[in-house]
Amino acid sequence: MGKHVFICHSTQDKLIAEEVCKALESRDIRCWIAPRDIPPGAEWAEAIIDAVDGSSVVVLVLSSSSNSSPQVIREIGRAVSKDVPIIPFRIDDTPLSKSMEYFLSTHQWLDALGPPLERHFQKLADTVQRLLAREAARAKKKAEERAKEKAARVKAPAGAGKRIIKSIWLWAVVALVLVGLGIAGLFTFMPTVAPPASEPAEESAPASEPAPIIWERGGSISGKVIADASLDGISSLYVCAADYLTNEWIAGASTGADGTYTLEGLPAGTYKVKAEPAQYLHLPYAAEYYDNTYDFWAAQEVRVSTGQEITGINFSLAPGGNVSGTVRNADGSAPLANVSVECYRIVNGVWESWCATTDSNGDYTIYSVPYGEFGARAPAGGKHGSGDDDFVQEYYNDKSREGQANRVIVASGVSPSDVNFTLEVGGSISGKVIADASLDGIASLHVDVWDYDTGEWMSCAETGGDGTYTLHGLPAGTYRVGVNPSLNKLPYVGEYYDNTTNHSAAQRVTVSVGEDTPGINFSLASTAP
Numbered sequence: 001m002g003k004h005v006f007i008c009h010s011t012q013d014k015l016i017a018e019e020v021c022k023a024l025e026s027r028d029i030r031c032w033i034a035p036r037d038i039p040p041g042a043e044w045a046e047a048i049i050d051a052v053d054g055s056s057v058v059v060l061v062l063s064s065s066s067n068s069s070p071q072v073i074r075e076i077g078r079a080v081s082k083d084v085p086i087i088p089f090r091i092d093d094t095p096l097s098k099s100m101e102y103f104l105s106t107h108q109w110l111d112a113l114g115p116p117l118e119r120h121f122q123k124l125a126d127t128v129q130r131l132l133a134r135e136a137a138r139a140k141k142k143a144e145e146r147a148k149e150k151a152a153r154v155k156a157p158a159g160a161g162k163r164i165i166k167s168i169w170l171w172a173v174v175a176l177v178l179v180g181l182g183i184a185g186l187f188t189f190m191p192t193v194a195p196p197a198s199e200p201a202e203e204s205a206p207a208s209e210p211a212p213i214i215w216e217r218g219g220s221i222s223g224k225v226i227a228d229a230s231l232d233g234i235s236s237l238y239v240c241a242a243d244y245l246t247n248e249w250i251a252g253a254s255t256g257a258d259g260t261y262t263l264e265g266l267p268a269g270t271y272k273v274k275a276e277p278a279q280y281l282h283l284p285y286a287a288e289y290y291d292n293t294y295d296f297w298a299a300q301e302v303r304v305s306t307g308q309e310i311t312g313i314n315f316s317l318a319p320g321g322n323v324s325g326t327v328r329n330a331d332g333s334a335p336l337a338n339v340s341v342e343c344y345r346i347v348n349g350v351w352e353s354w355c356a357t358t359d360s361n362g363d364y365t366i367y368s369v370p371y372g373e374f375g376a377r378a379p380a381g382g383k384h385g386s387g388d389d390d391f392v393q394e395y396y397n398d399k400s401r402e403g404q405a406n407r408v409i410v411a412s413g414v415s416p417s418d419v420n421f422t423l424e425v426g427g428s429i430s431g432k433v434i435a436d437a438s439l440d441g442i443a444s445l446h447v448d449v450w451d452y453d454t455g456e457w458m459s460c461a462e463t464g465g466d467g468t469y470t471l472h473g474l475p476a477g478t479y480r481v482g483v484n485p486s487l488n489k490l491p492y493v494g495e496y497y498d499n500t501t502n503h504s505a506a507q508r509v510t511v512s513v514g515e516d517t518p519g520i521n522f523s524l525a526s527t528a529p
Contacts, residue, residue: 005128006055006084007033008075012065012360015337016091019386020059023121029128052078057131058086059124062109063359064094076103085131089124092359093367110249111238123249218265219304223313225259225275227285233259234285234317237277244270244301245488246444268306272299275315277368286320286370287354294352294370297487321410324365325419327358327378332422335362338387341421342380343369343408357385374408378421379473381460390514391473392426393459400475401456427511430470431520433463433483435492441467442524446487452478452508462488470516478508483522492524499523 005024009017021031032055038047052058058079066072079086080103088109096104110127112120221241225234239261240252250271251263263273276287289299290313304310323343327336337360344353356366376396379388395405396419408416429449433442445463449471450456458479463469471481480503485492496506497520511517 004030004032004055006051006058007031007061008058008072009061010063010065010069010072013061013063013091017061019121020061020089020124023125024128027125027129029125029132048075049078052084053082055084056135057128058084059128060086060088062088062090063092067094067097067100073099076100085135087124087127087131093365119247126248218267219306219308219310220262220264220266221271221273221302221304221310221313222260222262223311223315225255225261225315225317228316228318234283235259237275237283239263239273239275241266241271241273244272247272266304268304271302271304273302273313275317284319284321285317285368287368288315288317290315292316295350298350318370319412320368320370321415322365322367323369323376323408323410323415323419324363324417325421326362327364327421327423328362330422330424336387336423337362338385339378339391339423340380340385340388341366341376341378343374343376345372345374353381355380358387369410371411374410375402375405376408376419378423388472390426390428391423392475393473394421394423396421398422425514426473426475427513428470428472428474428516429479429481429509429511429520430468430516430518431522433467433469433522433524436523436525441465442490442492443467444488445490446484447471448482448484449474450480452480474511476511476513478510480506481509481520482506483524485524491526491528493527495522495524497522
């Protein structure tokens with residue numbers, strides 16, 4: 001078993017690869033990435049070969065650049081020849097080249113095609129950790145089995161073989177004599193051959209019993225995905241289960257020819273289940289969450305107990321299309337990479353949205369959008385992209401407010417391809433949310449910001465593991481900041497800054513262009529009995 005994770009990438013994807021490395025190393029997973037880990041003066045190819053051979057897992061940043069890179073293909077070929085597990089981490093929808101398909105046709109990849117990109121990094125880190133733990137458990141089990149087999153072998157005493165052969169010949173002669181005398185029945189009472197008492201057999205030490213390995217049986221979720229119009233099963237569709245509260249990816253599977261799927265090996269827990277077309281197949285359907293909703297927050301909980309088989313988690317998908325365009329800086333002189341873009345609408349009071357992240361050329365495509373009329377903005381609400389930084393949110397077409405925005409229409413044969421944005425730099429608000437009782441930071445808490453005078457919602461963020469947050473990309477102005485624990489089903493009382501549950505009593509928070517307003521902190525009371 002190797003001692004590091006090898007990050008295989010094209011130089012064109014250097015920034016994404018470094019973010020992958022950062023996400024893994026934040027979990028204490030040691031990584032090897034070029035050129036950082038190539039010693040000064042070392043021969044490049046030799047260093048790469050040694051690194052691949054010594055790795056426990058290879059993470060491939062799969063893109064249009066790496067897909068056709070001879071160097072990347074050689075590295076993947078080397079990993080396959082050494083039986084090193086490979087996790088393809090796909091950051092765009094380029095179809096596999098024949099060379100890459102040869103090596104990866106049997107591998108399940110992770111898609112990172114839509115925001116928030118950070119969640120894709122965390123999902124990758126979770127997957128790597130599970131794979132490393134599984135491989136370590138297998139290695140430990142094999143070692144224990146080998147030790148048990150070795151301990152069970154009893155070593156034959158020295159010279160015992162010769163004595164046994166000599167005894168056999170002796171008894172054979174006696175038998176012949178007895179037969180000649182007509183008393184062959186005495187063979188029934190032939191004594192057991194044993195070494196003479198003067199030369200006792202060696203005894204092996206009793207084998208110590210290895211500690212039992214207790215395997216918990218995983219649960220499963222199964223169902224069928226059909227098309228709204230025809231009611232036929234949809235094949236090659238991706239279905240995944242994520243932890244309901246953290247949105248951590250747990251399992252995924254593709255539908256069969258009849259549209260059925262099974263998600264296996266699920267630990268006991270509560271899940272969101274989503275069905276979405278694999279983007280590289282360009283299937284004309286809209287993604288949705290169970291049960292029959294496009295809204296991430298409205299997804300129905302699917303509870304799985306240890307070993308439980310949940311059936312009937314079915315989907316009926318409406319037709320859909322795509323929305324695409326380009327995002328550039330304020331004067332249009334440079335493309336902006338890793339910026340989130342969002343299409344959205346409100347149906348019967350429910351917010352529905354679809355997102356994507358720009359590539360290195362500033363281009364994006366939002367897949368699996370249902371037919372209808374939408375607003376569009378960049379960055380997306382919540383500023384999910386790693387390249388969103390402090391860019392001010394812009395609505396299509398070059399509008400600063402949602403009410404002024406042009407609409408985007410997706411219909412049969414109509415997939416808008418010129419929904420473009422040019423972004424200005426803004427300011428930010430940051431702080432920390434803690435629990436009253438323990439003073440510990442509260443993770444995964446929803447934080448919102450509104451224009452103080454108009455009441456228009458501007459952006460949102462979630463707190464990190466230590467309770468800190470940053471609201472990026474705000475125009476100069478004054479704002480109302482609030483936290484909403486109920487949205488993530490956390491047991492705390494929501495409030496506005498500064499320490500009030502009264503909307504009108506909230507304190508104004510001022511933001512200037514290019515500057516951060518820090519120290520906007522919250523201390524929340526618990527609702528637990």
